[in-house]
Amino acid sequence: MGRRRISSRSGPWIQIRYSLECGTSWARMWGADVDDRVEIRASGRDDSLHVAxxxxxxEADTYVxxxxxxxxxxxxxxACFFPTAGGGKECFETRTDKAVYAP
Structure with missing residues (x-):
């Protein structure tokens, strides 16, 4: 539900989080390397895209x-992961009601 080890090669974790109270969703990444990045895109009225x-x-030793x-x-x-070491982006998708709930 909302969390996935994205790359067995480098081992980072990507998690899609959701707050019902705030009506927001975001991605967090840990176990990554310097210059790795994660993007999250939420479908909807503004089709928002955010990058970390x-x-x-x-930063690599904690959450981004x-x-x-x-x-x-x-x-x-x-959410899509872009490894700095190459290998191409890796993505997964979920619905907010299936994401990791964050009070």
Whole structure:
């Protein structure tokens, strides 16, 4: 539900999070390398796209978050991982009601 190990090669985790209270969704990434990035796109009225990139070793050792997108229950949300080491982007999609709930 909303969390996936994206790349067996490098091992980062990508999680799509959802707050019913705020009506928002975002992605967070951990276990990544410097310059890896994650994008989240929420379908809907503004088809929002937000990006987060690991810019330092300190960030690589913790969570990196995208900005929040305004969403509604059941909306489709897609996260894509772009590894700096190559290999192409890897994506997964879920609905906000299937994402990891964050109170």
């Amino acid at each position: 990139q690991v810019t330092s070793r300190d 978050h995208t900005s929040m997108s305004v969403v509604s229950p059941g909306m489709s949300v897609k």
